[in-house]
Amino acid sequence: MDPQATEIQDEGCYVGLTHDHLNAQDIMNRVRSPQAGAIVLFAGTTRDNFGGKPVKELQYSAYNPLALRTMMSICKDMRAKHGLKSIAMVHRLGPVPIAEESILIAVSSPHRQAAWRAGEEALEECKSRVEVWKREEFGGEEGGVWRANRDGIQGDKVPESAPSIPQDSGEGPFGPVIRPRRPGERGHGAVVHPKPGQ
Amino acid sequence: MAPKPPKGHFNVLYFASAASFTSMESQPLPAPLPLRKLFDALDEKHPGMKDNILNSSLVTVNLTYVDVPEKDDDPNQVIIEEGDEVAIIPPVSSG
Numbered sequence: 001m002d003p004q005a006t007e008i009q010d011e012g013c014y015v016g017l018t019h020d021h022l023n024a025q026d027i028m029n030r031v032r033s034p035q036a037g038a039i040v041l042f043a044g045t046t047r048d049n050f051g052g053k054p055v056k057e058l059q060y061s062a063y064n065p066l067a068l069r070t071m072m073s074i075c076k077d078m079r080a081k082h083g084l085k086s087i088a089m090v091h092r093l094g095p096v097p098i099a100e101e102s103i104l105i106a107v108s109s110p111h112r113q114a115a116w117r118a119g120e121e122a123l124e125e126c127k128s129r130v131e132v133w134k135r136e137e138f139g140g141e142e143g144g145v146w147r148a149n150r151d152g153i154q155g156d157k158v159p160e161s162a163p164s165i166p167q168d169s170g171e172g173p174f175g176p177v178i179r180p181r182r183p184g185e186r187g188h189g190a191v192v193h194p195k196p197g198q
Numbered sequence: 199m200a201p202k203p204p205k206g207h208f209n210v211l212y213f214a215s216a217a218s219f220t221s222m223e224s225q226p227l228p229a230p231l232p233l234r235k236l237f238d239a240l241d242e243k244h245p246g247m248k249d250n251i252l253n254s255s256l257v258t259v260n261l262t263y264v265d266v267p268e269k270d271d272d273p274n275q276v277i278i279e280e281g282d283e284v285a286i287i288p289p290v291s292s293g
Contacts (some may be wrong), residue, residue: 044293060292063213063285066261067292091292103293123293133214143220146215147290 008068012079014088015071017062017132019054020103022092031086036108040119046096050147060093060102063131067091074125082118084109089122091132102134131186200224200283208278210240211285218253221292229280233257233258234267236278240286263287 007016014030016111017147018061025133028039046058109115120129137144200223203209207226217223220243227239236257243246257264259276260283266274278284 038213061213061217063211063258063287066285066287069261114276127290129290130292131213131287131290133288134291134293135214147289147291149291149293150289187232 006064006068010032010072010076012084012086013072013075014086014090015068015075016088016090017064017067017093018090019023019092020092022090024101024104027088027090027104027106027189030088031108033085033108035110036085037110038112038115039106040115041105041110042105042119042123043101044123046098046100046102048098050136052140054138055098057098057137058096058102059135059137059144060091060096060134061078061145062091062093067131071126074122074129078107078118078122078125082114082121083120084114087118087122089126091126091130093132139190174189190193203281205278208280208282208284211283213286213288214257214291215288216247216286219247219251229282231278232239233264233276233278234269236284237266251281251288252286254289256289258262258285259283 007014009015011171022043024041024043031039046053049055071089075089078084079087087105087107089103089105091103092101103123103126105119105126107115107118108120109118120139134147135144136147200209200211203226206229208229208231209226209283212220212222213223219284225243231239237252240252257266259278264276
């Protein structure tokens, strides 16, 4: 048994974190019900590139107790909101080779519409809130980068040591901000920071 | 799992970019400490951490998210106590 594998179960909700391979049949069986007319399964798989840059593998880490708590909270919300029979969410941790599943979400409901909607919403909530982090490994001397799922769309590169990005204060010294500020921008074009040590 | 903090200390846990920046997974700091002073205390141990990591991260104390107060003398602010588990939560990226 994987010593770090953890799970919580409560009233038609199951959440888990594991270093093992994910199994689609197992998670479907967790939500299977005679009262359900639909099971929707989402499988998130690891891509071999980020914006065209080749990625060798992905590494996931988590704040296990908090991630499980947040996953359970999402599952309970989804079950109540969409009238689901059951919902299950499992995330894989550690290295995940390209094209393998990093997350599975399964939901069951009496009718398909609610299951489709709940499956999508559960994933979006998970990506924006669950305390799990992805590192893309490029291989060779390049190392890797931690990603961030900001705005629930596409992750941003998180620098390990880089110039600071000013926080958006709403209104800067140059009048109201009418669009999001770009990193380094102060109203007079891009600010080019010298590299540390130069 | 982080080791139990020594007497009179609390643990800070580092994840993702915070762990890379500090090259640590956790670190004990002396308790009690007002939450407002946490970022300065960490920036002192890891110069540049405030600008590069902390200002874009959230903070939990014993698995609950807390607001880092704006003012030093905020009377309602959280005091981190001995044995507490504090965590720096960089922007998440599950899925």
